[in-house]
Each structure stands twice: as C-alpha cells, then as structure tokens.
Amino acid sequence: MKKLLFVQSHPPHGSLFGQEGLDAILAGSAFIECGVLFLGDGIYQLLKDQQTTALASKNFSVSYQALHDYGVESLFCSAADLLARNLTVADLIVTPTLLDATELAAVLRDYDGILDF
Amino acid sequence: MKFLIVVQGGPYTSQASLSAWHFARAVLTRGHEIYRIFFYHDGVYNANGLLSPPQDEVNLHEAWRLLAVENDLELVICVASALRRGILDQTEASRYEKPLGNVEAPFIISGLGQLIDGTINADRTMTFGS
Numbered sequence: 001m002k003k004l005l006f007v008q009s010h011p012p013h014g015s016l017f018g019q020e021g022l023d024a025i026l027a028g029s030a031f032i033e034c035g036v037l038f039l040g041d042g043i044y045q046l047l048k049d050q051q052t053t054a055l056a057s058k059n060f061s062v063s064y065q066a067l068h069d070y071g072v073e074s075l076f077c078s079a080a081d082l083l084a085r086n087l088t089v090a091d092l093i094v095t096p097t098l099l100d101a102t103e104l105a106a107v108l109r110d111y112d113g114i115l116d117f
Numbered sequence: 118m119k120f121l122i123v124v125q126g127g128p129y130t131s132q133a134s135l136s137a138w139h140f141a142r143a144v145l146t147r148g149h150e151i152y153r154i155f156f157y158h159d160g161v162y163n164a165n166g167l168l169s170p171p172q173d174e175v176n177l178h179e180a181w182r183l184l185a186v187e188n189d190l191e192l193v194i195c196v197a198s199a200l201r202r203g204i205l206d207q208t209e210a211s212r213y214e215k216p217l218g219n220v221e222a223p224f225i226i227s228g229l230g231q232l233i234d235g236t237i238n239a240d241r242t243m244t245f246g247s
Contacts, residue, residue: 002237020158020198027229032237113236115123116244
C-alpha cells in the first residue's frame with residue numbers, strides 16, 4: 001500500500017495554503033496512510049494560542065489536534081527550522097518528530113507520493 | 118509514465134499555471150500519459166470561463182480547454198476551493214442562488230478524493246505552486 005507525505009511550507013495566515021493543505025490531509029487520511037512534514041515557515045501553523053479573530057482569519061490550526069483521530073500519526077519538522085525561529089516543541093499544539101537534514105531526506109524517500117502546499 | 122498535474126496558482130498572478138500548461142504539453146509530446154489535471158487553491162481560477170484577456174495575450178482558460186478537448190484530458194477543480202473563490206458551474210450557481218455560473222466542460226467540479234486518487238494511481242505527481 002502506498003503512503004503519502006503532505007508538506008506544509010506556508011505560514012498559517014496570509015494565504016489559504018495551510019488551511020486548504022489541511023483539508024487535503026484530512027481527505028487523504030480517508031483513503032491512505034498519510035504523514036505531514038512542516039517545513040520552513042510552515043511550522044508556524046502549529047503555534048499554540050493563535051489569536052486570529054482580529055485578522056478575520058480562521059484558526060484552522062486547532063484541527064491539527066484531531067489528526068490523531070483521523071489516523072495521521074506521523075508528523076515531522078526540521079529541528080533547524082524550529083531553532084531558526086526560536087521555537088521549541090513546547091510552543092506547538094502537537095508534537096512532531098524533529099529531524100536533522102539526513103533524517104529529513106530519509107523521510108522524503110520513504111513516502112511514495114509527496115503533495116506540496 | 119502516468120502524470121498527475123496539480124495546479125495551485127491562478128492565471129496572470131503567478132507563473133504556476135502557465136508552467137503547468139507548458140509541462141502538460143511536453144508530457145504528451147514525449148508520449149507520456151496525463152492521468153488527470155487537478156486545480157486546487159488559486160488554481161481553480163483557471164476554470165473561470167469569463168476570462169477575457171486582450172487578444173494578443175494568451176487566454177489560459179482557453180489554452181487548458183483546447184488541450185483537454187484535443188487530448189481527452191480530465192480537468193478537475195476542487196469544489197471547496199472553487200466555491201469560496203466564486204468559481205461555480207450552473208448547478209452550483211443555482212444551488213447557491215447566484216446569477217450565473219462560469220464553469221463549463223471540460224472543467225469538472227469535484228472533490229479532494231480526485232487529488233488523492235490521482236496521487237495514488239499516477240506514477241508521478243507534479244505540483245505547480247506559487
């Protein structure tokens with residue numbers, strides 16, 4: 001059976017890449033084993049306590065907490081991307097597996113298909 | 118080889134859709150197969166049949182339409198992305214009580230299942246983002 005990796009590389013607000021990417025992850029989870037890689041500014045999608053009311057923007061990030069219920073267990077991010085943004089996993093609403101560059105390459109190789117948002 | 122082509126950029130706002138169109142033609146020229154072209158995010162704007170650029174500029178909607186008709190391709194746009202951006206066929210326009218639809222065949226409004234199905238069944242997925 002194939003498995004798909006969804007790559008979230010945009011910050012949560014300012015475009016719909018994150019929200020529509022998450023929609024695709026939820027759809028994918030109904031069909032196939034899925035993983036999610038948060039890359040670069042995409043890691044901001046997992047920030048705790050986002051206050052989006054003043055932006056008139058939807059706080060879709062809370063739905064990441066439900067991924068477990070959809071059977072999506074494999075969440076990844078680059079340890080260097082977190083460090084570069086002065087973040088730790090304690091700042092995030094879920095706990096992704098932290099990867100170094102070699103491990104990141106291995107994850108990309110491990111999946112049969114990659115959908116980039 | 119079978120390709121799924123994912124278009125996430127709108128016409129005239131990024132290079133994504135024009136590059137995707139060039140890529141699609143190259144795929145066919147080289148004798149490969151296109152499993153499906155899936156329009157997501159701002160890519161759904163390519164389905165807007167009301168696009169009316171000046172005559173000496175490429176009409177991307179028309180370019181996609183011709184490519185699909187001549188090669189019997191599936192042009193699928195995501196319903197959720199399309200509705201929030203005002204891209205509706207006549208059925209959706211009636212359902213949402215809008216004065217007109219702007220999507221006609223060969224563009225088809227469907228769901229994200231078509232994206233997942235394409236990724237599973239194609240040999241390669243090519244995403245044109247922005």
